[in-house]
Amino acid sequence: MKFKSRFFIASLILLNFSCGQSGKDETKDQGTGKKIVIGATMLSMQNEFIVNVTDEMEAKASSLGVELIVVDAERSALKQVEQVESFIAQGVNAIIMNPCEVEASSPAVKLAIDAKIPIINVNSETAAAPTAFVGSDDEESARIAMKYIAEKLGGKGNVLMMHGYMGQAAQIKRDKGAKEILKANPGIKLLAEQTAEWDRAKAMSLTENWIQSFGGQVNAIFAQNDEMGMGAVKALEAAGLKNKVIVVSIDAIPDALQGVKKGILDATVFQNAAEQGGKAVEIAVKLAKGEAAEKQVIIPFQLVTKDNVAKFIK
Structure with missing residues (x-):
């Protein structure tokens, strides 16, 4: 009997320990008792900044014990809407969307809201209001970048502006912020503006075309993201014009930070991918559990130059 008693007690201890471990490893839906599942549709997994946001989302989901299903919208708002429809059909507990476009991705928000599934927009916005938004003020990022250019030019010179994917919130807002500063500095002329769709190779090709058209008239280029900025740098270096x-x-991706450190990229504007990704998942989990969560989280941008780049390089 003593042996049986000890065996029974030991079994209870093991069972208790096992249950405790399970609680630490998984965050469960209070209604169903099942592991929380979050669906995430991202603008493009060919974009380094978006990959950085996604990496942090996956790390945060793992630490919170929830399942994260990530899909690539490949810059297609139509595909993104279909992906959200699929998440709804799968019965996910929450959806995170990195919108492709302000207007064309909005139906996805409405579908989720109608299905009573919380949807969190991360990094970019839609015309339709989601359950929550996590990101940064894109107008401010462009103001920071263009103010730096205006100061370096002493308020006089010719600038080219490279746009991101047309119709996306970041492109629209960065355009608006940059033009606010240009309006305040009438001595600076915008020679030309065109999209390179957030893409490094397209930015290099566009810069080569601009060099052919404007030659030595160009004093500065503002690229709405680092991928395009680094493409512009490569074209200028090949033409022997980078020093001029x-x-x-914008974004402060690793390549851009190294570029600032080496002096080939004059400045970038730090956007906190880790904070955006992590916070989006935290809010998604809270909403999935029926808890209160912030409806809007705005994470500040910071100017990065050669003087302070060391603190941003990991």
Whole structure:
């Protein structure tokens, strides 16, 4: 009997320990008792900044014990809407969307809301209001970048502006912020503006075309993201013009930080991918559990130059 008693007690201890471990490893839906599942549709997994946001989302989901299903919208708003429809059909507990476009991705928000599934927009916005938004003020990022250019040019010179994917919130807002500063500095002329769709190779090709058209008239290039900024740098270097043209971009991806450190990229504007990704998942989990969560989280941008780049390089 003593042996049986000890065996029974030991079994209870093991069972208790096992249950405790399970609680630490998984965050469960309080209604169904099942592991929480979050669906995430991202603008493009060919974009380094978006990959950085996604990496942090996956790390945060793992640490919170929830399942994260990530799909690539491949810059197609139509595909993104279909992906959200699929998540709804799968019965996910929450959806995170990195919108492809302000208007064309909005039906996805409405579908989720109608299905009573919380949807969190991360990094970019839609015309339709989601359950929550996590990101940064894109107008401010462009103001920071263009102010730096204006100061370096002493308020006089010719600038080119490289746009991101047309119709996306970041492109629209960065255009607006940059033009606010240009309006305040009438001595700076916008020679040309065109999209390179957030893409490095397209930005290099566009810069080569601009060099053919404007030659030595160009004093600065503002690229709305680092991928395009680094493409512009490569074209200017090949033409022997980099020392004569200021290039500033946004995001502070690793390549851009190294570019600032080496002096080939004049400045970038740090956007906190880790904070955006992590916070989006935290809010998604809270909403999936029926808890209160912030409806809007705005994470500040920071100017990065050669003087302070060391603190941003990991």
